[in-house]
Amino acid sequence: MTQDLSFWTLQTLNALQLSMLLFLLSIGLTVIFGLMHFVNLAHGALYALGAYIAASIAGVAGFWVAIIAAPVGVALVGVVLYGGLIQRMRKSGPMAQVLVTFGLIFALLDLTRIFWGDLALAMSMPQVLSGQVDLLGVSYPAYRLFIILLGGAIFVALALVLSRTQIGAMIRAGVDNDAMAACLGINVERLFFVVFCVGCALAGLAGAVAAPLLSVTPGMGLQILIPTLIVIVIGGLGSLKGAVAGSLIYGFVQTFGAVLAPQLASVLIYALLAAVLVIKPVGLFPAKG
């Protein structure tokens, strides 16, 4: 059955779908990291928050409203976090940042539990995306296709913003050399703030998109953190190209590992991670040469 063409098509689509979900999540984290030198481990918790907000709103106002409201809601939480915590922590070194944002994971996790309870929630997908689509000879869930397309669209949009717009140029300048960028009159502080909020919004979007596919549980933010960090380490810090390459590598290794070498599936990605760290310690496409 592994020689069957439809097998390869189907599993490639599965791999792309997982990749795009991870891409949505890791791009926010990696750009914040690359630009601000800030290790925001609470990013996964923001993803969980996005899923909870989306699941709650979807029950009242439907899927499409939820998927727009969740990123906005999470970005607002990001604003509060930035003003209350992140801004103060920016200069305090990676160890303090890791500890504080790691603590933030548990604080947010318990807050979601107190607010939404311990039981897992679910969010139903819209009617139009609930069926299957015939594609290249296989019947594939429409919702998964939607995730692939959405991930692709976000990638193209971000690539255009970063390469073609003035704010993109400022962000690139800030990533490459923030001191020089500040000397050129770029308000690096305000840029950081905008990027941080966009990163949070993307985490919220990833949570909202994942909610109908996965169940919404308090622990989901913690579960997704390791894959996201692996994506970033493989891809290289701070770059869009790195995030998409890392996500694709993770998605394909995980998916094809699961079906072709199930006994190795859980260690395969770690082996790859180790190999990348040995050969290219900065990742495949780091933002800074």
Add this chain to the structure above:
Amino acid sequence: MKRATLATLAAATTLALPAAADTVDIGVLLPFSGVYAALGNEIEAGFALGLETYGNDLDVEIILHREDTEVTPATGLARTRKLILQSDVDAIVGVVSSGVLGAVRDMVDGAGVPLIVANAGNDAATGVDCSPWITRVSFSNSQVNRPMGRWMAEQGIETVYTLAPDYAAGRQMIEGFTGAFVEAGGTIVGSDYTPFQQTQDFGPYIAQAQASGADALFVFYAGGEAISFVNQYASFGAGDDLPLYGSGFLTSQLYVDAQGQSAEGVITALHYVPTIDNAENAAFVAAFRDATGRVPSEYAVQGYDAARALIEALETGARDRETLGAALRQVSFDGPRGALSIDPATNNVVQPIYVYETVQGANGMTQTVLAQLPAEADPVNGCQMPSLPTN
């Protein structure tokens, strides 16, 4: 929801007459935080209701000592030690995770404190690691799946593909099913174990199972994974050529609302569903709904029956660790699950298993019981039960 639970617990703590002649100290050892918090709260709600229902005429004051195990074996052991040495409890009720049960097993066995297991299904706890002090009123992993293997073979299903998370419970559930199914003439055409708590995306595995051409898919998933699995299975449209069967935790009352229509038509087997048709169950479901506002799950009934077992033991006049330990092994009653008894060879519960289909009801998803499979004791599995010291 939580406040209601606490209120009933507070009521339970003081329900006995102030003039009660005796007191017993009972440790409630459950996860109230961490990934199993929902199960801990559900068991506690059932336990509180059981004490309220059966404890009224008792001339004993029951003092509860509540300890949170989280999901960590080390924490579970520390809390157990505290219950035994500091709170000086006469018996302990609880334990959700098999890992925690494994960690506290030697402690309760060595100290001679009766433990009523209200969830943890690890086969070994009433097999190789059995203890006269450990009585399980919940289930064992292979017990709930073995009869299903036979039943599915009887329905004319010849080939099955199995999936479960890769950890002890997942493997025991699938092995219990597989053993009986193969013995009854069936064939397992493929089997995968998914990385536990790492994989929530089951797409690759479902596609693989679909491609295997098996007559049916049999899976064990619980908690958030159960919701994800059923939803993803439905989104692949796999229902037509690969019907989904499983251990009943897959479509537990606790998750079936979140699964919604995706769960329709899924056939699973378990020791309890809220739609079991008997008077005890009707009373239990009504009382639980009054107390908490929701329909009880298998976890709630395990807590409820744990309370009932404790009270039946107290009614025999047992008051301390030794007498309670001996009395618990003799307990038998007709509960919401049907006729329950404790197998003296292993101290595991003997109970009927129900095969049920999840269907669309008037108020959300509900269960139709397709068959009641006879109660049978687990194989002894290497248990050498020492007799309790009598004095």
